Amino acid sequence: MQTEIEIKFLVADPALGDPADSMANKLDIFLNSLTVVDHSEVELGNIYFDTRDLALRRLDMGLRIRRSNDFAEQTIKCRGEGLGGLHARPEYNGPVRGELPCLADFPATIWPQGEDLAALQAALVPQFRTDFLRRHWLIAWEGAEIELAWDRGEIVGQEGREAIDELELELKRGSAAALLTLAESLGAMPGLRLGVQSKAQRGYRLAGLGKALVARPLPQRGDLDGLSPRQQIALGLEQWQHHEQICVLQQDMAAWPDLVAGLALIAQALEHSVAMGEPAPEWNKAMAPLLAELAQLDEAGRRRWLARADYVVLQLAIIAWLWQ
């Protein structure tokens, strides 16, 4: 078993940025400033499996077979923790013995007690696939080894296809703190947003099996009172990023007020925690000017704001603070 700890960025729609300043150029400059110990690229084809009634999805598990020219492996990713683009999930890999994954090859301890593995195995069907070119660089950073992968390709489900254009930073060795500082450095590069959904979550949606992204208002003030300031800040960040996805991926700016409500919750909860004697983090300084600025933006200004790098860095600073 290994625990995958990664931070995912989505490459923003090039129409929002300067086309002459392509991601390839920006990445070159970024990588030239770092110690790269290895680099390679590979075409990856991945088929994801589940039962027709989504038994694995309900267990929060993702099951796939990945093939390239010279290797094939089956992987199951289990329920983990997600914090606004930082994902930590236990995963198990093994050899492939046929067209279907073999569930009995994974450790018995990953399944809930009483799970009928034979029935689960018999009901497995392919649900969707992802095909992409992965270019990856192994970076030595602050005593850690971190893989930067740039994945470009597509997710194909029964209900359509979606482009993949993502950068992922995955911790190979060392501390999550190093991963977060490298992420802040990468996130300062214009044209990226934090990716809160895995490729599998996007795939389930495209297969017509996942939940649609819909606006969800914050709980009433009274219902928030049971949460600590830290929990409220985590909720505010989730709210901000969820509605950012709706604005950007679905081009639906009606989610904007809920996005701002997430930011306002972060600011209020932080004020409360500082009033209770907690030290104010560095990122606190950014909150008031940011909220004042957001209140004045017209529709075009809001769209431009969604493509800015400084708020990605702010999100990462909040994640690092929550992760401590």
Ligand SMILES: O=P(O)(O)OP(=O)(O)OP(=O)(O)O
């Ligand atoms: O290569 P991995 O295991 O990080 O998996 P992926 O195909 O990038 O998918 P995701 O990281 O979105 O689960």
